Amino acid sequence: QVQLVESGGGLVQAGGSLRLSCAASGRTSSVGVMGWFRQAPGKEREFVTTIVLSGGSAYGSSTYYGDSVKGRFTISRDNAKSTVYLQMTSLKPEDTAAYYCAAGSYLSTAEGRYRYWGQGTQVTVSS
Numbered sequence: 001q002v003q004l005v006e007s008g009g010g011l012v013q014a015g016g017s018l019r020l021s022c023a024a025s026g027r028t029s030s031v032g033v034m035g036w037f038r039q040a041p042g043k044e045r046e047f048v049t050t051i052v053l054s055g056g057s058a059y060g061s062s063t064y065y066g067d068s069v070k071g072r073f074t075i076s077r078d079n080a081k082s083t084v085y086l087q088m089t090s091l092k093p094e095d096t097a098a099y100y101c102a103a104g105s106y107l108s109t110a111e112g113r114y115r116y117w118g119q120g121t122q123v124t125v126s127s
Helices: none
Strands: 002-007 010-013 020-028 032-040 046-050 062-063 073-078 084-090 097-103 114-117 121-126
Touching: 002 073, 002 097, 020 032, 020 097, 020 121, 032 073, 032 084, 046 084, 046 121, 062 073
Parallel strands: 010 121
Antiparallel strands: 002 020, 020 084, 032 046, 032 097, 046 062, 073 084, 097 114, 097 121
16 A cells, blocks of 8 residues: 655645645555646546656656646656655646645556545645
């Protein structure tokens, strides 16, 4: 089992920045990728970004981003701390959502490919 704990959510004005963290514990050796999804009220869960935890050449790229966040969000990792970060800049009101950390074995943008999920952290962007 792998446990994921998110932190860093909050209220921010449009144009501002926020950094989310996701700390993994447990059998982290079984995890190959970690990513972020988000879900706004009344909407389906949406892929945000994902990162390969080690290597990456086999996948061609070690990070992927959803179209709506490209150029504004950056995912990074600290393998020593089993933690991934999501740096969000130029935030927009439409970025308001619950953000979920997820972990899985293979690189994918599909939520069904992620076995482990955190409880979520709320991000609210005011206009």
